[in-house]
Amino acid sequence: MGRTIIANIIRFVILIAIQVVLFKNIGYYNLASPFPYILIIFLLPIGIPNFMLYILAFVTGLTVDAFYDSVGVHAAACVALAWYRIFFHQITLDVDVQGTFETPALGNMGSKWYLSYIAIGTLIHHFVLFHVEYFSFQNYLSTLLSILLSSIFTILLIILISVLIYKRKSRLLSN
Template sequence: MAKVMIQNVLRFLAMIAIQVVLFKNIGYYNLAAPFPYILIILLLPLRTSNFFLYVFAFITGLTVDAFYDSLGIHTAACVALAWFRIAFIRVTLEMDVRQSSNSPSWGDLGSKWYISYVFFSILIHHFLLFVIEVFSFHNFLQTIGSIVLSSLSTFVIAMLISLLFYKRKSRLGI
């Protein structure tokens, strides 16, 4: 258990540092901005309690907001992402798989489940992030364009990170 906690703390520190140092300065004409820091929340162990997940998502969002000066936008999107993660895992995984202490991974749960999990999570996070940021229908097409392009860039980076740390394991019965 201590190994899992240390691994998640190191993942938190590394992803926040990478987000703030590297990805904060990357953008495509103010339309696409990658936010791969949400992998911190997505890769927590399946058996993580809901309370801890919400607190961890809140702290993650608050940390990113502190560096982006964005007044709680990332915090709200991360807490909503935690809610979506709980619902998605509860609906799509069997009880014995949910009780395992493994992190959701490509090797354990299969590519179909993992890709849909990451893709829809990113889409939900980015939709809420940009809608809360703009909070207007004035530039609706530009907002939709930002959501789509940012989601795609974040998805590609998340998949590259997942492939980088891919470990082939036995499937858990899915």
């Protein structure tokens, strides 16, 4: 348990630092911006209590908001991502797996489960993020294009990070 907490604190610091230092200034014509910091929420242990998950998601979003000079936009999107994560785990994981403190990583869960988990969650996060940020229906197609391109960019980065740190372990679910 202590090792899991330390690993998550290190993951938090590294991903927030990478997001702020490297990916804050990377974009594609103001249409695609990567947000790989959401991997923090995706990789929290499965059995974490819902209240703690919401708190950690809110703190993660507020931390990014502090560096981006935005007013709660990332916090709202991270809380929406936490809600999705709870829902996805309830409908896709067995009850005995939901009580464990395993990390829902590529090596633990299998590629199909992991890719659908990351892809849908990233789309939900970006949908909330861009709608709260723009808060307008003017140029709505541009907003949808930003959501789609940013989601693709983020998903590819998360997959790349996951493959680089991939450790084959016993699977909780079959492919």
